Each structure stands twice: as structure tokens, then as C-alpha cells.
Amino acid sequence: MKDFIFNCTIIFQKSVFVITMYYLLLSLFGLYKKEDKGAEQCKPSKKFALLVAAHNEEMVIAKIIESLNELDYPKNMYDIFVIADNCDDNTASIARNYGANVYERNVSDKRGKGYALEWMFDRIFRMDKKYDAIAIFDADNLISKNFLKEMNYKLEQGYKVVQGYIDSKNPDDSWITQSYSISFWSANRLFQLARTNLGLSNQIGGTGFCMDVDILKKLGWGATCLTEDLEFTCKLVLNGHKVGWAHNAIVYDEKPLTLKQSWNQRKRWMQGFADVASRFFVKLMKKAIKERNFVALDCALYTMQPYLTVALGISVLLAFVQGANPLSQLLSKDIYPLVSMSQFLFTPLVMLLEIKLSKKMFMVFCLYSLNTLVSFKIFSILSSDNYYLNFLKAYDLTVYNLNTELYEPTVLYTILATAIYIAIFILILSIIDRKRSLKTFVWYLLYAIYTITWIPITIQGIIDKDKKEWSHTKHIRQISIQEVE
Structure with a gap:
């Protein structure tokens, strides 16, 4: 029965992965x-x-x-x-x-x-x-x-x-x-x-x-x-x-x-x-x-967007429990950090193409994305290559088959180094451009929170799908077309 449940979850995760790849x-x-x-x-x-x-x-x-x-x-x-x-x-x-x-x-x-x-x-x-x-x-x-x-x-x-x-x-x-x-x-x-x-x-x-x-x-x-x-x-x-x-x-x-x-x-x-x-x-x-x-x-x-959103959330949760992230299993240790950087920079690239982000600010995001390479480098120094697979699982926040003796302090040092990197980066950015760039950078990081809130919102929406009450959003800003063009 245990194997049956495990196989079902793997099939489910791979199905979600295929649909995700379609949209990618x-x-x-x-x-x-x-x-x-x-x-x-x-x-x-x-x-x-x-x-x-x-x-x-x-x-x-x-x-x-x-x-x-x-x-x-x-x-x-x-x-x-x-x-x-x-x-x-x-x-x-x-x-x-x-x-x-x-x-x-x-x-x-x-x-x-x-x-x-x-x-x-x-x-x-x-x-x-x-x-x-x-x-x-x-x-x-x-x-x-x-x-x-x-x-x-x-x-x-x-x-x-x-x-x-x-x-x-x-x-x-x-x-x-x-x-x-x-x-x-x-x-x-x-x-x-x-x-x-x-x-x-x-x-x-x-x-x-x-x-x-x-x-x-x-x-x-x-x-x-x-x-x-x-x-x-x-x-x-x-x-x-x-x-x-x-x-x-x-x-x-x-x-x-x-x-x-x-x-x-x-x-x-x-x-x-x-x-x-x-x-x-x-x-x-x-x-x-x-x-x-x-x-x-x-x-x-x-x-099916609501159901796919919930399915994606469940898939991530299963990956957390089982350590079954299809992406990390498919990629080598040299490619994985580059893919992580690409994931982070993909949306800023779109904003650049749509002329919603300056080239200067895009370069800021590129420099920040090096944080991924720094994290990987620190971890590789602190741990041997034999534990690289465990690192991938930790990087994905999974808790499956880990060598905790080597692993926990190494992860702790890596997280600490990453936090220091971010703090220094924000400090330098605030000195160079105190207002616009810093706000854009911090708000982009908060975009991740906005994205995550889709999961509980979607669950509520599915539960209340038969309710037809209209929720009116009150508008309070008077802006002319000349101000936005």
C-alpha cells in the first residue's frame, strides 16, 4: 500500500511537471x-x-x-x-x-x-x-x-x-x-x-x-x-x-x-x-x-487554472516531504545553479523587453542573481562532492535521506552567507540609488509573496465557486491619460 501511494504521488508530480513545462x-x-x-x-x-x-x-x-x-x-x-x-x-x-x-x-x-x-x-x-x-x-x-x-x-x-x-x-x-x-x-x-x-x-x-x-x-x-x-x-x-x-x-x-x-x-x-x-x-x-x-x-x-494552481502547490509540498523534485534530478551540479539564475532573471528580462525596466536595473538583478552561484560555491567548499545530491535536496527545502551531521551546519553557514550577501547588496544599492532602484528591487523580491498567496486564494475560490456575490473595488485615484503615457 505504501509503494502504491508513493507511485501515485510520483505520477501526480510528473503530470504537474509536464503541464508546467507546457506553459514554460x-x-x-x-x-x-x-x-x-x-x-x-x-x-x-x-x-x-x-x-x-x-x-x-x-x-x-x-x-x-x-x-x-x-x-x-x-x-x-x-x-x-x-x-x-x-x-x-x-x-x-x-x-x-x-x-x-x-x-x-x-x-x-x-x-x-x-x-x-x-x-x-x-x-x-x-x-x-x-x-x-x-x-x-x-x-x-x-x-x-x-x-x-x-x-x-x-x-x-x-x-x-x-x-x-x-x-x-x-x-x-x-x-x-x-x-x-x-x-x-x-x-x-x-x-x-x-x-x-x-x-x-x-x-x-x-x-x-x-x-x-x-x-x-x-x-x-x-x-x-x-x-x-x-x-x-x-x-x-x-x-x-x-x-x-x-x-x-x-x-x-x-x-x-x-x-x-x-x-x-x-x-x-x-x-x-x-x-x-x-x-x-x-x-x-x-x-x-x-x-x-x-x-x-x-x-x-x-x-483549469485554479485546479492547476492547487495541484502545483500540492506537488511542491510532496517534493518537500519526499525529496522528489524532477528538475533537480534531471540537472547536473554545473547546470543547476545556472538554471536557478535563469528562473530568477526570466521575469526581469520580460520587463526589460516590455520597456518596464531599465537596462541599469536589469543589470542590478543580474548581479544579485550571482547570489545563487555564491551559495553553491560556499556549500561545495564546506561539503564534499559526495553529498551534492543532499545539497540539491536541501536547496529545494526537502528533508529526505540527509546526512544531518555534515549537513545541518553546512546549510546553516550557507544560509548565513546568503543573508549577508543580500544585506550587503541592499546596502550598496541604497547608497548608489536610495529611492527608485532600491524600491524596485525590494518590491520585486516581495513579488514572490504575492505569487505564493495565489494558492490559499485559489482554494477559497474553488470552495466558493457557486457564490455569485460581486466584490466591488473602490477607486480613489484621479490620474489622467497624459500622466501614464
């Missing part, structure tokens, strides 16, 4: 970015209805309307609509004063963005003026001037739904907003752009996307769960459509300031993911197998 390979295709200036040469042909969903957003509603009014697109080819959804503040009156077409909705038992959009779609369909596409935004967004030009270009290429680049308008407000920003920058490059390069379907991100009116009428919105964007993406893929990606159409989004706000928002996302997975995963897998459709398979795996 996928991400590598995002490192390449083709320069495409076709939007500038494409004649404006599509008429857009721009929808802003707002619930008690009097603090920020004016700024998004200002940015939409400044779009570099013929003014007679787009109109701005604000849905004042169950508001009890001045959102509606402020939006009217700034020239938007305001529709007030008061349906207290059906709160949430999905319901508000469905309500508004029906009214747009019945208007005398006809639109080719509808673009969706949140009230806290700011929109780049070229947004509609990029969307027009992608729609002319044949896409029925196109997602824009979701950026952050307040990355420097706190370590949480910085962590959010890093997460979105990475996802935009490593998963959205990568899927475009591979011919897969992208994922709708909840805001900053546009939909062809005809496809919306044909499929129907009907997406009223907590992640209506993912639900509609699944419907599109099931019906043979791909979501396009406009890397240069930027939407700046306000990120939560505190861990509590972030926790609630991400829990809501995971609730929605778990809900959608329960309804669409099997359908997508059937399509993938029956039609040998890799687009459907990729989308099916994406819906």
Missing part, C-alpha cells in the same frame, strides 16, 4: 515580438460603441471619458456610453457633464458587470444608429490614443473579438500594485503574445476588448458569472473563433493598493474560473479530441 514552452514564444505598423496604414472603417461599466465611480469616471474623447479616430465613427449600474453617487451626472451617453440601471437583485453589459447590449441592438463593434471598458481605465486604430486593423484582418494590452496606471503606489503590474506585463508578453505567435486563441481580459456586433448577436452574451470574460472566450472557441490580440492597443487599469483588496479581487477571479471550468472544460476537451483541435485544448487547460 508556450511562454518562450512570447519573447519574440514582430513589429507591425499596419494599424497606421489601415483606413478607419469600423464604427464603434464604447461601453463603460460603472458602479459608484464618481472619482474616476471623468478621466476615462476624457481619454476616450481624445482617441485618434474619426469622432463621427464612435460614441461613448456609460452604464451607471445601481449607483447611489454622482457617477451618472458627472458622465453626462463630460459628454457621454448615460444609461442608468437599477436592478438590485442582478448586480455585476456581466448583467449590466447584457442589459446595455440589448439597447444598442435596438438603436437606429448601427455599430460594427462594441468595445468594453471599466470605469477606472485610461485608453491609449491609438486604441481604436489598432482594433479597427485587427477586425479588418478577420477577428471577431480582439483583446487589448492591459497595463497598470499605478504600478508605483505599493508593492501590491507593483506585483499586479509585473503579473500583467508577464501575462501580456508570455501568454497573450505567445498565443498569437502560435496561432492559438487569446483570452479576453475583462476590459479593453472589442467584439463584432454580428458575432455578439449570433452567440448571445449570456455571460453573467464573476468572470464573464472567460465565459465568453469559451463560447467563442467552442464555435470555432479565436480571440485576437492587439499588443499596441493599451488600456491602463487601476490596481488594488492593499493585500486585502487584492485578495478579494483575485478570489472573485478564481471563483469565476472554477465556475466556468465546471461548465466548459469537458465541452472544450470533447471538441479538442474529436476535432484534434489544439486551440480548444489550450483553452480547456486555461479554464
